Amino acid sequence: MQPSTILIVDDDKDICEVTAALLQSEGYATLQANNGEAALDMLENSIDLIILDIMMPGDSGFAVCEKMRRVTTAPILYLSAKSLPTDKEIALNSGGDDYLTKPFIPVELLARVKAMLRRYHIYSKNQQRGKLNDEFIQIGGLAVHPTSGEVFLNNSPVFLRHKEYQLLSHLIQNRGSVFSVQYLYEALWSEPYLPSANNTVMVHIRNLRQKIETDPQHPKYILTVWGEGYQIV
Structure with a gap:
């Protein structure tokens, strides 16, 4: 190899x-x-x-x-x-x-x-595999493996950076729950929350939507709950 x-x-x-x-x-x-x-x-x-x-x-x-x-x-x-x-x-x-x-x-x-x-x-190197198994969490055309880093949209692989994948995986594994920006930052970045962290989380959410949403301005997977945070339903 x-x-x-x-x-x-x-x-x-x-x-x-x-x-x-x-x-x-x-x-x-x-x-x-x-x-x-x-x-x-x-x-x-x-x-x-x-x-x-x-x-x-x-x-x-x-x-x-x-x-x-x-x-x-x-x-x-x-x-x-x-x-x-x-x-x-x-x-x-x-x-x-x-x-x-x-x-x-x-x-x-x-x-x-x-x-x-x-x-x-x-x-x-493994995009050609393209086969989903029961371990994937699927919502509509979106499929996320909870641990391997694999994400598929309409059976096509989606490349996410590490933090993008962690964020998506956390939201989809806790489908229906609303998570504040402060919680997501402290849980996934393992650092104390500061006001500047708002922008960090928002940028990653925006990048995720660009990659998995048909219309990022009107998302159907990652939803904003105004005044509370983000969720996948």
Whole structure:
């Protein structure tokens, strides 16, 4: 089996080398880029996962991530020395899937990489399977597996980023219940609720609706209960 290829984007060449050596020790193939422009050029290759810094010459990691999202669905893990909650919020809203601060613990980086690749390969390599079993929760044309990360809409696979899938899975497994923004944020992001978290949850709901609703402005799956939160009925 061909090893997964991971693109490391960081202007610190030492961090690139250390990260590459760690990933290669686990059997992954790696590519390195020291700025956003070089990284975007490398997306022509088969990239399974991207590790992205924020503070780089030229475009910031946030801007690079937004450009990457126009051409790839590969998971993006931010790896940055910036640790403010607002940095993480911007990172995830720009299209990132996860966020890890420097200096990082090698075992944690590897664990996150493995989990992200496992979810991604469900979509990129197993889409032809297309068979639903009794474990899927189905509502109309929407089918969600509660643990595997698989989502189908009218029998076609839907690629969701990790937090999007967690949010959808939680709502559909608790069909009929209304969950506040504060509850969803604290339960799924595992962080204390702050006012800025409202936007984080709303962005993920909006992205979900874009992917699973025929008319996102008039959703039939994820409903807004004004003044209370969100539910699937």
